[in-house]
Amino acid sequence: MVDVAREAGVALRTVSRVVNQDSTVGPELVQRVREAIAALGYRPDERARHLRLGVTGTLGAAVRQLSHVNPVLRAVERAARAADLMVLAASTEDDENLERHVVESMCRRRFDGIVLEPIGDDHGYLVPELEAGLSLVAVDRPVLGLDVDCVLSDNRSGIETAYRHLVRHGHDRIAYIGDDERIFTAQERASAFRACVTAHGGLLDTMLHTGRVDDGRVHAAVRAALSGPAPATAIITGNAQLSVEVLRHLGADAVDVALIGFDDSELATLLRPDLTVVAQDTTAIGTTAIDMLRARIADPSTEVRKVTVPVELIARGSGEIPPAS
């Protein structure tokens, strides 16, 4: 920049003015500076700019796996772009230590705010950052033990809706195959399922199967649910990955067992019958997260909000299969 100033024969400050489109520079000088910039191949350095300005115009997104389908992240990117903010994302790989490393890196880089899919239940490392003014919004899961903005899906009502839908189609013995209950969403969904069964006067017995997603476990769960004296006639799955696994193990039986999957996915319409799902409103989640983050950045004293976004049941066929006589 100092070279550009020398080349153009102006003061350093004037180059800065030209670069920032300040109107108080005469057209002749603007021209000279422009030429000098082109001649010297000057490229502004945002590090220095951000350092001086205090803000970076950058949001961080720490998600479980960048390279997985994540429609919320897409909405986050779009909403941020609309607000002229750059989103830079990194994976936490479902690893608490990596999450901490990623988030702390973003803090040291002084990102203006962070969108986080929190992992595990100890987020103590966030406390000093929050005290120092970090703007953070949790997505999909809350930050346990900390009073932090968050945007969640209405997991409970998703399960309830699915359950009622199956009951309305004549099912009485409905099984649930879910993820490891140490995961917040899995816990919420399983607990909602328990409440449904109890309210409906049924027995949990062989109807509830949760745990780590693992080929053998899913297979065993499907078998257990469909066998015995009172086999299930319908299954609800706890997430998209489990829908896939359950379908894999159902095999040809898929046409006889009603199935509702949590989470919509591309393959839902590839199957026969198409998969009935409880779909999250990922666009709403993403845009809400950015709105909340921007509000907090603008005014750190904004009171903490916990937003729950409704889910929607999309009937496509698999959830409307009647119980085998």
Place this chain on the structure above:
Amino acid sequence: MVDVAREAGVALRTVSRVVNQDSTVGPELVQRVREAIAALGYRPDERARHLRLGVTGTLGAAVRQLSHVNPVLRAVERAARAADLMVLAASTEDDENLERHVVESMCRRRFDGIVLEPIGDDHGYLVPELEAGLSLVAVDRPVLGLDVDCVLSDNRSGIETAYRHLVRHGHDRIAYIGDDERIFTAQERASAFRACVTAHGGLLDTMLHTGRVDDGRVHAAVRAALSGPAPATAIITGNAQLSVEVLRHLGADAVDVALIGFDDSELATLLRPDLTVVAQDTTAIGTTAIDMLRARIADPSTEVRKVTVPVELIARGSGEIPPAS
């Protein structure tokens, strides 16, 4: 930092030494500085650090869609992490203007290097950046017109392998349904297919269908390929998305038509029969990209390399269906 120094009663430089684990600080001072850091909630500012150091220890990844399945990105993140580099990723949404915006932002932030999935064919905006020392590696597609490091899959041999595989299983009339040939990989794959048909003495006729992925077009292509006096008995698809679409339109016929899909995917083993695919070695692509990028960062005069990574045919059933008698 100056506050910490005052609090601890030491010089600024000494705080810096403690933060950077410099061994030339007495244990007593280290202790005092540590306490001051904790008391004041000091958090180092990487912007200033990077400004002073010149490097940022950060790589950018500009990919088409963060929120899509992208195993190459996963490998890139892992390889970078192993080298103690942080990867920050952003989507280009298949939009040339957005690509430019994202890449230029990363340049202004002085990322040490960028992994790019290039879009379109005018990358002139990169020239001044490269001249100014930008380290860049293109992945999946080359940067047309510019001599830049890149890592590509062996698209041609993937198609050839699939073609030969089908011939070996008795097929004679093999159709190809591919993506828009304005996309580099789609062009390469379609062109390889043309060469296969010609070499095999067949007619392209109703056998080659390329264009934008669109419901109607794919449907029409499938119909055209399977009808007429000499219908295809096997289909090769140009990418994972097309495999899905083609399967959707094949419907119940899927058991009668041999199918080989380009790109492996989760649902390949969900179908019956399981999908035979040409799988890219995404791990090799990602790690190679990072290796090349690191080499270029270390020595910008390294000569430009264009690496082609082999692909592998994974037979799972759908590609071994014999031609209908």
Place this chain on the structure above:
DNA sequence: ACCTTTCGAGATAACGTTATCTCAGCTTGG
């Protein structure tokens, strides 16, 4: 006892920006 080496720690000057203050040269109105 004196010179040299080693070591711990401080002072100062960058890195590349922008905000603030200053000032010279105009215009403008009474």
Place this chain on the structure above:
DNA sequence: CCAAGCTGAGATAACGTTATCTCGAAAGGT
């Protein structure tokens, strides 16, 4: 015709780090 206001542009001081140089004191060798 002059004071007051405006306007374009320069000088200087930050922003928060780290590299370099310097210096005093302690340790070691003759």
